Amino acid sequence: MPVIAVIGAQWGDEGKGRVIDMLAEKAKVVIRCTGGDNAGHTVINPYGKFGLRLVPSGIFYPEATCIIGNGVAINPAVLIEEIEMLNQHGVDTSNMFISDRANLIMPYHTLLDGLEEDSKGGKAIGTTRKGIGPVFSDKTARLGIRAGDLLDKATFLERLRFVLDQKNVILTKVYGASPLSLDEIYQQYCRYGERLAAHIKDTTVMIDEALNREDVVLLEGAQGTLLDPDFGTYPYTTSSSPLAAGSCLGAGIGPTRISRVLGVFKAYCSRVGTGPMPTELMDETGDLIRERGHEYGTVTGRPRRCGWFDAVAARFSNRINSFTGVVVTRLDILDTMPKLKICVGYKVDGKTIDYFPSSVAVLDRCEPIYEELPGWQTPITHIREYEQLPPQARQYITRLEELISCPVNLVCVGPERKQTIHKMPVL
Numbered sequence: 001m002p003v004i005a006v007i008g009a010q011w012g013d014e015g016k017g018r019v020i021d022m023l024a025e026k027a028k029v030v031i032r033c034t035g036g037d038n039a040g041h042t043v044i045n046p047y048g049k050f051g052l053r054l055v056p057s058g059i060f061y062p063e064a065t066c067i068i069g070n071g072v073a074i075n076p077a078v079l080i081e082e083i084e085m086l087n088q089h090g091v092d093t094s095n096m097f098i099s100d101r102a103n104l105i106m107p108y109h110t111l112l113d114g115l116e117e118d119s120k121g122g123k124a125i126g127t128t129r130k131g132i133g134p135v136f137s138d139k140t141a142r143l144g145i146r147a148g149d150l151l152d153k154a155t156f157l158e159r160l161r162f163v164l165d166q167k168n169v170i171l172t173k174v175y176g177a178s179p180l181s182l183d184e185i186y187q188q189y190c191r192y193g194e195r196l197a198a199h200i201k202d203t204t205v206m207i208d209e210a211l212n213r214e215d216v217v218l219l220e221g222a223q224g225t226l227l228d229p230d231f232g233t234y235p236y237t238t239s240s241s242p243l244a245a246g247s248c249l250g251a252g253i254g255p256t257r258i259s260r261v262l263g264v265f266k267a268y269c270s271r272v273g274t275g276p277m278p279t280e281l282m283d284e285t286g287d288l289i290r291e292r293g294h295e296y297g298t299v300t301g302r303p304r305r306c307g308w309f310d311a312v313a314a315r316f317s318n319r320i321n322s323f324t325g326v327v328v329t330r331l332d333i334l335d336t337m338p339k340l341k342i343c344v345g346y347k348v349d350g351k352t353i354d355y356f357p358s359s360v361a362v363l364d365r366c367e368p369i370y371e372e373l374p375g376w377q378t379p380i381t382h383i384r385e386y387e388q389l390p391p392q393a394r395q396y397i398t399r400l401e402e403l404i405s406c407p408v409n410l411v412c413v414g415p416e417r418k419q420t421i422h423k424m425p426v427l
């Protein structure tokens with residue numbers, strides 16, 4: 001039975017949540033592997049419309065065990081709020097577990113994220129200000145506090161005192177901010193620990209049991225490949241790896257157990273925050289895509305930058321994730337376009353290149369070379385069979401397959417579960 005990693009293949013917000021929500025019907029385990037509450041996975045189903053930040057998108061299927069893996073940075077206040085919101089909508093969360101190895105977002109992380117961004121002026125990354133950079137820095141610097149620490153109050157207090165002493169020096173001496181109170185944070189996080197205790201486990205054991213039973217396991221990636229700190233548009237990236245490899249690490253599953261890697265692409269490109277995006281459209285077409293696609297951040301509400309599909313970036317994304325199949329979401333947003341463009345190369349410094357440069361300075365100078373395809377100019381949201389799509393839409397999908405060098409499994413033509421065309425079923 002397969003272990004399927006669902007990976008954002010562009011700059012995030014590709015629609016991973018709705019893909020997981022759909023595949024989870026047949027899954028026994030769904031694992032959120034990376035990121036934190038900077039993610040907002042939108043799911044629309046019979047329970048309502050949800051922007052899930054931390055809880056895996058499989059939570060709506062009572063038979064599925066949902067796990068927040070070791071690679072996720074957890075803000076316990078946000079998680080508790082989300083659990084309560086789901087319970088109020090009649091969704092059972094008792095089958096959701098949290099890795100005891102997951103790092104916690106502490107009040108100094110969110111504070112420092114804002115202070116660091118403000119101090120960068122024009123060079124700010126445009127982070128979600130959820131504490132993501134600071135929490136993953138602390139994890140690497142071995143200054144993290146983990147979910148499991150909340151289960152042992154004496155050890156937690158000792159650890160918090162040690163870390164907070166250092167953070168207060170930075171807050172007061174570097175940023176001129178007020179110090180944070182040890183007692184307040186300790187009391188607050190002990191309450192969170194009591195509330196979450198039943199969910200906190202060594203999740204590697206239950207994952208291993210599921211793998212040995214050959215259950216269908218879904219790995220839910222967060223953000224997108226081009227925000228990866230190694231391969232993305234560094235430094236304009238997030239701080240944990242959205243790649244397939246990051247999912248293995250963030251769940252505690254070896255790469256040989258992964259049987260499929262699904263790359264989720266929007267039919268166009270979008271990005272929030274600063275950093276290069278070669279196909280960004282600063283014109284009416286960009287505005288049209290934004291308005292038709294309601295391209296505003298799930299977490300921050302910021303307008304997303306929109307542009308044509310970038311096949312150079314897409315090929316790169318495939319190269320570093322080894323996709324076995326592709327999901328194209330939001331094809332219907334392009335319904336009204338008379339012509340569609342796909343970026344097939346870049347012009348930079350007088351040369352034509354067909355690869356995604358590592359340097360943001362070079363990327364900033366890249367001008368897209370476009371191939372033009374005819375639009376279909378008719379609504380497709382009601383279509384469920386691939387063969388019933390207008391020929392121009394099929395031509396667009398075929399061209400994406402050729403350019404990405406990977407077959408398309410699914411095409412999404414609307415936000416609801418049923419608005420999916422199973423070109424080549426995944427399960």
Ligand code: IMP
Binds near residue numbers: 127
């Ligand atoms: P951070 O992850 O909050 O540190 O933000 C770093 C960059 O990643 C910023 O450009 C954010 O806009 C972007 N980012 C973080 N999470 C998401 C996401 O879930 N979708 C899209 N962009 C994201």
